[in-house]
Amino acid sequence: MAPEIDFRSDTVTRPTAAMRQAIASAEVGDDVYGEDPTVRRLEEMVAELLGTEAALFVPSGTMANQIALRALTRPGEEVLIGKDAHCWLHESGALAALAGAQTQVLPGDGRFDGAAVREAYKPAISYLSPTTVVAVENTHNMGGGAVWPRAAIDDVLAAARALGMAAHLDGARLWNAAVASATSERVLAAGFDTISVCLSKGLGAPAGSMVAASREVITRVHRFRKMYGGGMRQAGVLAAAGLYALTHHRERLADDHANARVLAERLAGVPGLEVDPDRVETNIVMIEVTPPRSAPALVAACGERGVRISAITPRRLRLVTHLDVDRAACERAADVLTTAARSA
Numbered sequence: 001m002a003p004e005i006d007f008r009s010d011t012v013t014r015p016t017a018a019m020r021q022a023i024a025s026a027e028v029g030d031d032v033y034g035e036d037p038t039v040r041r042l043e044e045m046v047a048e049l050l051g052t053e054a055a056l057f058v059p060s061g062t063m064a065n066q067i068a069l070r071a072l073t074r075p076g077e078e079v080l081i082g083k084d085a086h087c088w089l090h091e092s093g094a095l096a097a098l099a100g101a102q103t104q105v106l107p108g109d110g111r112f113d114g115a116a117v118r119e120a121y122k123p124a125i126s127y128l129s130p131t132t133v134v135a136v137e138n139t140h141n142m143g144g145g146a147v148w149p150r151a152a153i154d155d156v157l158a159a160a161r162a163l164g165m166a167a168h169l170d171g172a173r174l175w176n177a178a179v180a181s182a183t184s185e186r187v188l189a190a191g192f193d194t195i196s197v198c199l200s201k202g203l204g205a206p207a208g209s210m211v212a213a214s215r216e217v218i219t220r221v222h223r224f225r226k227m228y229g230g231g232m233r234q235a236g237v238l239a240a241a242g243l244y245a246l247t248h249h250r251e252r253l254a255d256d257h258a259n260a261r262v263l264a265e266r267l268a269g270v271p272g273l274e275v276d277p278d279r280v281e282t283n284i285v286m287i288e289v290t291p292p293r294s295a296p297a298l299v300a301a302c303g304e305r306g307v308r309i310s311a312i313t314p315r316r317l318r319l320v321t322h323l324d325v326d327r328a329a330c331e332r333a334a335d336v337l338t339t340a341a342r343s344a
């Protein structure tokens with residue numbers, strides 16, 4: 001049988017031999033004492049890439065979002081987010097539990113505009129939860145890897161600024177957005193108070209995310225990193241993987257995007273599956289499943305043939321391309337899913 005291929009997420013990648021080499025030879029120190037030279041280099045590189053004064057290495061994207069939002073809010077305040085934003089849907093209620101913040105979800109596909117911000121805003125009146133932060137997710141995971149054009153970001157940031165709000169960017173896949181829109185990460189990040197980016201998604205590092213911000217905000221974020229248990233000791237072994245990933249795996253994201261498009265094109269028109277290749281902007285393919293088929297049943301059928309995919313809802317499948325799936329793997333996945341859908 002052909003080897004198993006895994007389209008559940010771009011987080012399933014394994015470090016390449018060259019990345020393992022970089023990990024093995026990393027110079028390290030105790031990062032809680034601020035003494036890890038490899039972590040310092042990574043933080044400097046990310047601050048430079050994103051155009052901020054400072055950056056901080058953290059274990060996960062969840063922690064990056066949560067400590068950034070914790071630094072921007074006070075308990076009882078409200079954060080505006082797009083539909084199904086990761087910091088709301090997939091972070092175990094941390095915003096409510098740890099920041100004590102309330103969320104208001106804006107309608108749409110995860111993207112929204114300045115008018116929606118103005119409409120949702122609540123001022124600091126005694127009986128309201130004042131809206132103090134807006135969070136943008138670029139690319140938007142549950143929105144199918146959708147990219148925010150810079151003009152749409154400007155519209156949202158202008159509305160937020162006029163209302164005295166801060167702005168957070170969940171850029172777990174900002175690298176994908178940059179490649180897909182041929183716009184630098186620095187341009188896409190401009191104007192946000194805090195930015196989180198992940199090294200462990202499409203870039204292929206085994207762990208690690210960053211928060212980037214002004215020096216003053218990073219000082220607060222650093223304190224929350226410690227409070228949330230994210231201070232790591234010889235973290236340079238992970239930072240080395242991040243440095244390697246940033247240097248060698250950014251440009252190749254274009255291959256993942258092209259592969260996702262091929263997957264969608266091959267699946268378009270298959271009975272029981274609804275997918276629009278024109279909506280595949282980056283490395284995520286969302287597929288609607290029509291009855292009597294169900295997404296979990298198709299996941300099981302594909303799994304039996306060595307192709308792992310996800311059911312996001314009972315009627316929606318998600319396939320994500322990454323470093324460890326090439327064009328041939330995508331073609332095989334499309335064939336296996338087509339057979340499963342036809343025989344369901």
Ligand SMILES: Cc1ncc(COP(=O)(O)O)c(C=O)c1O
Nearest residue numbers: 060061062063086137141170172
């Ligand atoms: C958009 C987005 N933000 C944040 C995260 C959280 O990252 P982590 O899994 O490293 O906590 C994810 C994870 O998939 C994500 O898709």
